[in-house]
Amino acid sequence: MSWTRACKIADVPEGTAVRVELGPDGLCVVHTEGAFYAVADNCSHADVPLSEGEVEGTTVECWLHGSQFDLRTGKPTGLPATEPVTVYETTTEGEDVLVNLES
Template sequence: MRGRRSAGRRGHRRSGQRRAGGGRAHRGRSVFFAIRDVCSHAEVPLSEGDVEGCTIECWLHGSQFDLRTGKPTGPPATEAVPTYETRISDGDVYVAVQTATQEPVK
């Protein structure tokens, strides 16, 4: 994974978010997601919103985004936010900050 940046140690936090460049890394059960930390509707930080399951909600207008794909799951947003590939190596979580995608990484 070229252009990767550490988002922290795996297991260091039980759950939550960690800054990784211009995006946000969120740990689900044993999966980590990373998205751009800006709502596509209102240009405010998504990191200040609530996460439930695989959905993050923008605190300002309530737009919801799927953490796996970046696609909006609820109005008023209509455009996806970029997602970033994540990988765990030696207990560290890495985010590929140079390769954003609108499709889920398999």
């Protein structure tokens, strides 16, 4: 498994999301409920960055049409999106959030 540094823990306060320029679509890195998640930063319904949406529990909501994506599975919990977004494993090391871009 290979880990890539995505950002600092301090860059992502609890309850927020940030965009990181990694992977084919960029990453939406989320800190919520005490954990870090990373998904492709591109709504599966249209070309909209999920990192600009609202974090709620273990979901992030697309601001354009309101589909929420489960950060653990990448699956939308409601329409209009029907396809999942890619989920990447995360871990922390020291002050950093790391992602596994192969996951």
